[in-house]
Amino acid sequence: MPADLWPDPTALGLVTDLYQITMMAGYAANAMADKPAVFELFVRRLPKNRSYLVFAGLEQALRDLLRLGFSDEQVSYIRGLPAFRHVPDAWFKQLRDFQFTGDVWAMPEGTIFFGGETLLRVEAPLAQAQLAETFLLSSLAYPTLVASKALRCVQTAGSRPLFDFGARRGHGPQAGFLCARASYLAGFAGTSHVEAARRLEIPAIGTMAHSWIQAFPNELEAFEAYARVFPDSTTLLVDTYDTLQGVRHAATIPQAHAIRLDSGDLGPLAQASRTILDEAGRSEMTIVASGDLDEWKIRDLIATGAPIDAFGVGTELITSRDAPALSMVYKLVAVDGQGRIKLAPGKKTYPGAKQVWRRLDSVGRFAGDQVTAAYETADGIPLLQQVIAQGHLVGDLPDLQSIRTYTLAQGRALPENFKGLDAGPAYPVSYSQALEEEAIRVGLTTG
């Protein structure tokens, strides 16, 4: 059978664009591979419908950065590519011995951030910092998309719990893991993804599919059979045939704790279901809704008073459907101590290592950010912290529960006018005078 496509976490060096490898060889050939370089990762512009983003995926990205390397087979493959035939043998040996030995600064996972703000800074020998580009982008952008979408749902749902039901709709099986973690850290209550729940030690959620109902001679028998096996956690899926008839069936099951609505017009169905359950003396039973839900549908259901107690969010969450990609980039900002910029239309960058400062108002809410040169100080809290020094983690990374607590606090500290679901006012982000002057200075001597 041909190639297996599961990534090998012990040989992630080639999980990248070819040009990173050609540039590494090219830097070596030009005696530049070990020049000190600074790269910064940021999102150019927020997607439409986003007035903030939540930084996520850092833990896995750092773990993988520290083990980034190449197997013998991978090095042999590169050596065999026609383009590399003029590259000296010694370089391939270096590639086999590759290890990341640089420094990394980053915003803590769960930090709310805005367009143009440095999220992560790599200071490392040029070839090492270069290799990290594709890997860091593919590791950080997606969890950030999901965490951002998830926090929007959480802020909309208020006290009603949300569950990640996305596993089957992810862009490949790995996405399910990443989505479970990113949504949990942004306040979701649990996930249906069992292996993610197991590894992350977070709640695993789930009961039955339509196939369970269909496998029995009729719906009532299916409900009864389920309740016998799982008397403590009986949520009954009621929409396989006739939804309200399903609710009546569910109301007869003593062990039932909840019903799940997964199709149809959820608001009216929830109202009718609530009435049926209450009239059957089952006021204690709750109603879970799912089925193509997103933050706007949740908002509308709540606004119309639909008696829904919890929401399952799947496709819209795991694909971040309304914004499935970020303009996240990783740009060289200095080499050998000299600032570097890019002047391409719409893609201007600022030179040099940076820090991001967040001012808080008198009640602890975000009042504006300033991006400065790393050597400057400014009002507020410096958001970038060193997480890797000379190829080793600086202290322990926070655990997932701590990240979740921090993310939810970030959500509360965001002023109300930036919490709207549709594009709202832009949060104020300014650049220091030193950065603006440096950009002009470097720009005049570049090209």
Place this chain on the structure above:
Amino acid sequence: MPADLWPDPTALGLVTDLYQITMMAGYAANAMADKPAVFELFVRRLPKNRSYLVFAGLEQALRDLLRLGFSDEQVSYIRGLPAFRHVPDAWFKQLRDFQFTGDVWAMPEGTIFFGGETLLRVEAPLAQAQLAETFLLSSLAYPTLVASKALRCVQTAGSRPLFDFGARRGHGPQAGFLCARASYLAGFAGTSHVEAARRLEIPAIGTMAHSWIQAFPNELEAFEAYARVFPDSTTLLVDTYDTLQGVRHAATIPQAHAIRLDSGDLGPLAQASRTILDEAGRSEMTIVASGDLDEWKIRDLIATGAPIDAFGVGTELITSRDAPALSMVYKLVAVDGQGRIKLAPGKKTYPGAKQVWRRLDSVGRFAGDQVTAAYETADGIPLLQQVIAQGHLVGDLPDLQSIRTYTLAQGRALPENFKGLDAGPAYPVSYSQALEEEAIRVGLTTG
């Protein structure tokens, strides 16, 4: 450090929704786990902007289905979940010994298909077939999205080669592998994803990033340095500072084969670049364009006569941005020889095992499909073929080159009126009279 989120291909059983596991235990408790069941996988409706889809991801899905299993740690985890405390010990032993022993029929990878058509059918003991649901959906839907988007690009670009540049924009690092394969099988010429190219034995494509240019004192030195190391494959990225000045610099590099434009208004820039190159006597140099390209932008560039020789497609391809999810479902259609259906609004299904027949016109083009019961015969070619029998592959699966050849032939056999980039007429798909009658018969006795 906390949990590592790379999937373990040897223990994929829990890479699923929790309810698959609860249902497996429930079926066992009700002496139904071994009842013969038939599940079918299909896409309910084509996404907007799609008049066809390309089935992809089958090879990896079958490989993984045959090794689907549970580690000791995973079984212990399930045993420890509160919901499972009434489940007898013997069942956990069975879970540890899980192996897929059923039969699978599927359309060949690369087949063009339409809404409502069975793509894959699992006939297996009920519990086994149930477990496969989440896994099959998360393995097949995403490659199908990418292959479909890719074939649209290929049909638009005609003879101009297309390259997958998506790696950094995927939903996690695994997506890059899946995208590279799915786009290649639909006719892309290669990928920038090195590890995917290595494993799949397909062309790896790439040259330099803006950081290469920025790392040197000026653009011309950067170009010269690159050409010295890679004289045989010198494509120069010209838009780091002033694009047309970059083209002039590139024209002075004897080893340069091509330039790459990655920003700005690509049509006029390509025209101006072509003029500069030609006037410099470099008519042999080609122009590669990239930067947020999709099938519509490629169409418009070609329509306006932009002299672009090849396209790199990244974000739009790997996220299938205009359609990032499919309504792909996996539904129980029979158990114990009895047809099963679902009646939920907008989610009606037909009972029983099915076949899909494709009629061809006199010149070999698709003339209409009919879905029938599996025991029926109809005009045309039966698209579902048995690929697994009693838990073993039936013969060898086709290699990637064969799949690619088949997919491109499928694309040529699709009538022109279904090739439009925007929603066009619906391709004719009918259901046999036997299926319609059976649906009514089962419907009358269901609920």
